[in-house]
Amino acid sequence: MILQVVVGLLGLLVIVRTVLSAVRTFVVPRGDNDPLTRYAFRAIRKLFDLAAPPSRPYEFRDRVMAYYGPISLVLLPAWWLVLLVFGFGAIYWALGLPMEEALVVSGSSLVTLGFREPAIPGGDALAFVEAAIGLALVALLISYLPTIYSAFSRRELLVSLLEVRADSPPSPVVMITRMHRVSGLDVMHEMYEKWEQWFAELEETHSSLPVLVFYRSQQHDKSWVNAAGAMMDAAALMRSVVAVPPDVQADLMIRAGYIALRRIGSFFNIAYDPHPEPTDATSIDRERFDRAVGVLAASGVPIVADRDQAWRDFNGWRVNYDTVLRKLEKLTLAPTPWWDRPMHSAYVTDEPNPVAAAAAGAADEPEVLATGVVG
Numbered sequence: 001m002i003l004q005v006v007v008g009l010l011g012l013l014v015i016v017r018t019v020l021s022a023v024r025t026f027v028v029p030r031g032d033n034d035p036l037t038r039y040a041f042r043a044i045r046k047l048f049d050l051a052a053p054p055s056r057p058y059e060f061r062d063r064v065m066a067y068y069g070p071i072s073l074v075l076l077p078a079w080w081l082v083l084l085v086f087g088f089g090a091i092y093w094a095l096g097l098p099m100e101e102a103l104v105v106s107g108s109s110l111v112t113l114g115f116r117e118p119a120i121p122g123g124d125a126l127a128f129v130e131a132a133i134g135l136a137l138v139a140l141l142i143s144y145l146p147t148i149y150s151a152f153s154r155r156e157l158l159v160s161l162l163e164v165r166a167d168s169p170p171s172p173v174v175m176i177t178r179m180h181r182v183s184g185l186d187v188m189h190e191m192y193e194k195w196e197q198w199f200a201e202l203e204e205t206h207s208s209l210p211v212l213v214f215y216r217s218q219q220h221d222k223s224w225v226n227a228a229g230a231m232m233d234a235a236a237l238m239r240s241v242v243a244v245p246p247d248v249q250a251d252l253m254i255r256a257g258y259i260a261l262r263r264i265g266s267f268f269n270i271a272y273d274p275h276p277e278p279t280d281a282t283s284i285d286r287e288r289f290d291r292a293v294g295v296l297a298a299s300g301v302p303i304v305a306d307r308d309q310a311w312r313d314f315n316g317w318r319v320n321y322d323t324v325l326r327k328l329e330k331l332t333l334a335p336t337p338w339w340d341r342p343m344h345s346a347y348v349t350d351e352p353n354p355v356a357a358a359a360a361g362a363a364d365e366p367e368v369l370a371t372g373v374v375g
Helices: 002-027 035-051 058-065 068-094 099-110 123-166 172-182 185-208 210-214 224-240 248-267 286-298 307-318 322-331 354-359
Strands: none
Touching (some): 002 068, 035 068, 068 210, 123 210, 172 185, 172 286, 185 248, 224 307, 224 322, 248 322
16 A cells, blocks of 8 residues: 555656656746756767767768757657656556556557546546646647747848858858958948847747757758857957957947857856956967968958957957857767868959959959868
8 A cells, every 4th residue: 555655656746747847848938957858858869979970971960960859859748758658657556457557548548549448436537637738748849849940940041141151161251351352341240230139039049949959950061050150250350350440249249149159058058167267268279360360361351460469359259158169069060160170271362342343344253262171
């Protein structure tokens, strides 16, 4: 009798904890890192890592990992249903059914098949409750999917548009040189405004709908993490290296960016220093910085005279988001970022303003080739 009471209470605890997990994952409109959901995603991720090990080409791993987020989301309710079967099965057993019969009745009630009735007092009411919970979980998943894909589409719009300005994977140097040649650097202000809003929405959607973090772009060389890093790097270079009047909108966009990445990183227990010093080391060393500045200078972009101060200023901006950005790149299996790729020299033409040249009847528009190789 004591054993039946204990098992029944454990079954009730499993049911309550499973329903709470579904509510925290699907209903609560804020990032809530539920252990049951986390265990399911981690177990599925291990299987995907085995199917797409680092020894395989990146394009293959990208194709495999494109299924990780959707499959994990679909299997999550199945994981909850299994827990509910055992939870209700424990209660049926505690009320007098044999163990095998209890599990069969629990499964029949949960999926609303009804081919086995619980022949115990109060069994019908318990079966109705179990069937209602099973239907509610399926309904939650169905209502959850449109929200996810709507947020995904909004995120990917600016990520795709960035390729036009910064190539793919996106390069902050390509973006600055191309904008300088095509329309002038004043247009960067409008981009800062759009991406500040993008970062604000990213923080809201990717912390309340964390599975979106693992939803990959349509092309293997695109990633929302790379796009975020490229935009913040472009703004940091504009504020530290390029000799133009300061634009406070660039500062606001960088702040919106690292706040968003930090909030997302906190959901996944990514450790970072919330108050870094401007002199702290980042993953970008002085050599890579100097080579990037050389590409900008060779492309005709006005550069500040004091390179040492420019490096200190750039590092002071980058240190705010470097750690969490790098860890998110690893978590999402993002493409190799621009800084880690071979850096080629810029193709410099004699015509500094292709827009004016086109208006004058020029046949060819110069192209900036300051980008790393893809692959």
